[in-house]
Amino acid sequence: MDQLFTLRTFVAVARQGSFSGASRKLRISPSVATRAIAQLEERLGLALLVRTTRSVRLTERGQVYLERCQRLLEDLDEADRRVRGEDAEPRGELSLSAPIVFGRLHVLPLVQKLLAAHPALSIRLHLSDRNEHLVEEGIDAAVRLGDLKDSGLIALKVGTVRRVLVASPHYLKRKGTPQSPTELIRHELIAFENLDATNEWRFGEREKPVRVQPRLILNNADAAIAAADRGLGIARMLSYQVADAVLAGRLVLLLGAFAPPPVPVSVIYPGRRSASANVGAFVRTARSHFEEHPLLPVEAWRPARRDSRAK
Structure with missing residues (x-):
């Protein structure tokens, strides 16, 4: 053999x-x-x-x-x-990694563009909310959310997202709407454990962290959003994860005035992959895509207006 x-x-x-x-x-x-x-x-x-x-x-x-x-x-x-040279046509397999919801919403369009542009290229996209080690896991490039440690990886920032609090209108009607972070201790809370490693929720620079005791802890973003949609409590998520639900009126943004600093979104890859035609194609496509379709800040969201005449 x-x-x-x-x-x-x-x-x-x-x-x-x-x-x-x-x-x-x-x-x-x-x-x-x-x-x-x-x-x-x-x-x-x-x-x-x-x-x-x-x-x-x-x-x-x-x-x-x-x-x-x-x-x-x-x-x-x-x-x-x-x-082959840096300008060689991408071919073979490109292994990518991204968070589950972000990958479904924002990386799949990149994959679609790459597959259409490069017939000899195949892509393995691994969606996980766990940050894999690129070299050990055999991953060529990845999308990461959050501040990056100095790991020798090359990073391209493509946008930012925010940590936000959301709840369903039904829950807020039943429990009331919190007006400050300190009021959260009186509410039923939903935690997405991949977002916060502790039960200490941080807000703006002038606000003290709030020690919370979530009633429901989930390791999957879609499940946490579904729980909030069902009225089980207030969920702490990333803005892109709940944008569709907020714009549709199923969830309501809370405590926007107390929002913490934005979270960077980056495309990362090992320095030794810099000469790879496959990685180069992905990085160029990602840069172009997010320039044409930037991640919309929360302040720019425009929920659909309901017809006031509807009963």
């Missing part, structure tokens, strides 16, 4: 933590992946992976080998990109 193929299979199994996940990523059968790892371990004369019925994990030597293999494959991919 080709040695380069076995190395790519080993890296995929290690990253995915399973043979089935690696086989789906590489588009091969699990039996082929299993045989490739077995041949690799036989050639090296040592075990790289510890297999259980539920998971696959690296041995100590496997971890060292993984780091070397990743560096080797990165160098090979970089050589391919450079020999």
